[in-house]
Amino acid sequence: MTKQSPADLAPRILASDRRALARAITLVESGRAEHRAQAVELLDTLAGEGRQALRIGLSGTPGVGKSTFIEAFGMMLTAKGLKVAVLAVDPSSARSGGSILGDKTRMERLSRDPNAFIRPSPSQAHLGGVARRTREAVSLCEAAGFDVVLIETVGVGQSETLVAEMVDLFVLLMAPAGGDELQGVKRGIMEMADLILVNKADGDLKPAAMRTVSDYAGALRLLRKRPQDPEGFPKALPVSAMEENGLEKAWDEMTALAEWRRANGHFDQRRAEQARHWFEAEVREGLLARLRQDPEIRAKMRELGDAVASGESAASAAAAEMLEQLGG
Template sequence: MDTQVLSEKVVAQDRRALARAITLVESSRADHRETAAALIEDIRRKSPHQALRIGLSGTPGVGKSTFIESFGTFLTEQGLRVAVLAVDPSSARSGGSILGDKTRMERLSRNPNAFIRPSPSQSHLGGVARRTREAVALCEGAGFDVILIETVGVGQSETVVAEMSDLFILLLAPAGGDELQGVKRGIMEMADIILVNKADGDLKATATRTCADYSGALRLLRKRPQDPEGFPKAMTVSALEEDGLAKAWEEMQALTTWRREAGHFAGRRAAQARFWFEEEVKQALLAQLQAPSARAAMDQLGQEVAQGATSPTAAAQQMLDTLTKG
C-alpha cells in the first residue's frame, strides 16, 4: 500500500491500516525502515494529536493483563479510545511471542474502542520492543486517547519504558515475598504510582498492609521536581472486582494536569525525543557491523587477536578506522 494512502487510513482510524502500519515499523528490512520513517513523518503532519502514554510494569503473575483488561474497559466506558501495546517475552527459537495477550484480554479485544497489539520483546532490555515507541506514535496518529504500554517485568532495565511514557505505573502483588526488598530501589524511584493489585478476598488485608509499607518507603525517597505534594503514591486496586480503578484514574489525571500546568509534561517529552534520537544513531552505528564487509573485517581481526598477533585494543581501533573511512 502507498505510504500516503496508508497514512490517510491510519489518521481516519482504520484499525486494519493501523495494524499494517505497526507491522511495517516493526520490520528490520532496510527498505521497510525507510518507508516506515516516511509514514511516521506523514502521520505526524496530518495528525498532531497527543495521547496520554502510560507505561505499566510488574513482575510476572502480578495480574498485569487482568488489570489492563479491567482498566481499559473502565476507560472506554468513560468515552475514551484505548490502545494497548503489550510486549511479550520472545521465543528463543522462533523469536515470536510466547504469551497471547489477545487471548488473555478477550473482553477488551472485542471492544470497538480498544486496540490491542502484542509484540515480541526479541530479547531487548527493558521488556520493550525496539519499535514500540514508533507504534505509540502511530496509535497517537490514529486518535487514541490513552496508550497503555505493558512490559515484560524484568526489574531494573525497565528504564526503557520510562523513556516513552508520560506516567509510569508499577503493579505489585500483596505479600510478594520480602515485601520492600522484593522490588529494586531503582524501579521504585521511577514509578509515579504504585498499585498493589489483588486487594480482594483473603488478600485484602495483606494488600492494605503492603500498600502502607510502600507508602512509607516512598516518603523516604528523594523528592523529584516533576512531582506535586503527595506523589509518588501507593494505592490498592482489585482488577478482578474492578475496585479502585476510578480512584487510580483520578490520581493519574491529577498528576498529569499538574505536570502540564507546571511545564514538566512538555519538558519530559522533549527530553524523551532527544533520548530516542541518540538511541537511533547508536543502533544505526551498530547495524553497520552487520554489513558483509564489516563482518569479514571483524572475523579477520578476531583471528589475529585470538592468535596473539595484535591486542584487542589495537584491533578495535583498526576496526573503527575501517568503519570511519568506509
Template structure:
C-alpha cells in the same frame, strides 16, 4: 505487506480509524527491510502532526502480579469514560527459537472485543529488556488513529523499565500484596522510576495483606526523593479481578496530567524523550552499520578470538575495528 498501498492512502486510512490500516502501518514500521524503513519514515512524517495528544501510560510488574487482568479492567473503565484505548503489549521472544507467544488478545478477551480498543502484541526480539524497538513509532501511529489513551506493557520487572519510562507520560508499577523480605526484592531503581504504585489483588484472603503492603510501600517511598516536587508518588490498591479501585487510579492519572501539564513538566519530559529517542536511533544505526561493514567483518572474528585468548587487549581490538570502519586502516 504494505507495499501495495501508497503511503498517502495508508496515512489517510489510519487517520480515519481504519483498524486494518493501523495494523498494516505498525507492521510496516516494525519491518527491518530497508525499503520498508524508507516507507515507514515517510508515513511517520505524514502522521506526526496528528499524534501527541494521547495519555501515555507505561505499566510493569513482577510475573504473576496480574498485569493483563489489570490492563483489561483499566482499559474497560477508561472506555466507559468515553476514551479510546490502545494497548501495545511487548511479548517475550524465545531466545532458543526466536518465536513469541503473541497471546495478549486471549489474555484480554473482553477488552479485545471492544470497538474502542486496539491491542497490538509485538515480539520483543533481541531488544534489551523486552521493549520492541519500534514501540515509540507504534505509539505515534495509534495516537494519529484517534486513540487518546495509550498503554505500553512490559514483559516484566527488568531492564526494560528504563526504556518504557523514557517513552510514556506516567510510569505505573504494579505490585503484589507482599511486604517484608519481598518488599526488599523490588529493585530500588525501578521504584524510583515509578510515578504511581498500585498494589493489585486486594480481594478475598489477600485484602488485609494488600492494605498492609500499601502502607509498607508508602513508608518506603517516604525515604526517596520524588522525581517531581509537585507530585509525591501515590500508592494505591485495587482488585483488578473484581474491578474495585480502578476508578480511583484513573482519577489520579488525570490529576497527574493536570498538575504536571499545567507546570510544563509533561512537555519537558516528552522533549527529553524525543532527544533520547534520536540518540538511541543514532547508536543502533551506527552499530548496525559497523557490524555490516565488510572490512570490520573480515577481521572481527580473529580479533574476538585474540581478545578472548588474552593476546590482544579489548581496547586495542576495538580501536583496530573502529579504524577499519572509518577507513583509516584500509
C-alpha cells in the same frame, strides 16, 4: 504489504481506520529494507499532525494479574468514552514464546470493545528492535486518535528502562507481599515508578494488600524527591482488578499527575528529551548496521574480538585500535 503505500495509509490512520493502523504497525515491525523505508516515510508524514495520547507504562511480575488489570482498567476508560490502545514490550518472547499479551482471549471483553485496540509484541526480536517497534506503534496509535496508550512490559529489568523512555507515566503493578518481597523490589524500578498499584486487594488477601500498600508508601517516602513530582508523589494505592475496585482512584491520580506536569512544563520537556533520546538511538543503530555491512570492518572486528577473547589484547586497547581505524 508493499501494495499499501504511506500516502494511502496516512489519511486512513488519521481517520481512525483500525485496519490501516494494524497494517501500519505490521509495516514498522517488518525487517525488510523496502518496508523500513515506507515506515519512515509514513511516520514522518504523521508526525506533523501533533496528536498526543497519555502514554502509560505498566510493569509487574508474572502472576500479579496484569492482563486482568488491563482489561478492567481499559473497560473503565472506554466506558468514559476514551479510546484505549494496549501495546507490549516482550524481550523474552524469542526465548520462551512469551505469554505477555500472547493471547488476546485473556482480555476477551476488551478485545471486543470498539474503543479498544490490543496489539501483542513481535516475537523473535532483540530488545532494541522491540523497543523501536513499540515506540513507533505508540506514534501510530496517537495519530489514529487514541486517548490513552498502555504499554505493558514483561518485567525483566532492562525493558522497564526502555519503556520509561517512551511513556508519560510509569506504573508498577504489585501483588500483596511481606517484608521480604518488598526488599526484593529493585530500587531502580521503584525510582522509576510514578504509582505503585497493589492488586488483588479483595477477599482474604485484602488485609495483606493494605499492609503492602503501607509498606510501599513508607519505602517511597524514603526516596529522593523528584522535581517533576507534586507533593505526595510517587504514591502507592490498593486496587482489585477482579472486583474492579480502586480503578477510578488510580485513574484520577494518573490524570492529576499528568495535568500537574503539563501545567509546570515537565510534560513537554520530558517528551522533548525522549524524542532526542530516540533520535540518538536511531543514529547509533544505523551506524552499527552500516559497520556490520562492511566486509573489511567485519573482518577487523572478528580479528580484534579473537585477540580479546584469547587474552592477547585488552578490550579497551582493541576498541581504541578499531576506533582509530574507523576514524582514519
